[in-house]
Amino acid sequence: MDYGMIGKLQKAKRYAEERDRITFHAMKVTFQGTNNVHTVTMDEGTWHCSCDFFQTRGRCSHTMALEIILEGMLPETADESAT
Secondary structure (H helix, E strand, O other): OOHHHHHHHHHHHHHHHOHHHOOOOEEEEEEEOOOOEEEEEEEOOEEEEOOHHHHHHOOOHHHHHHHHHOOOOOOHHHHHOOO
């Protein structure tokens, strides 16, 4: 590995530890649920999930799990829905 790449790897590790540098504005993930695969999206703090529970409640285990995983990295509106 060349010197330039070593420096980039060290910087990447530092960035990964400094999670407050990262804010998600939009994303789309596939979530393997217990019974089915679901699509979860977040756009500017608004969650959506393809599961039936989300359709009636506006929150579900899939979106809540992602809120926990991404704690401190989401826009305020998405963070606030976790509390």
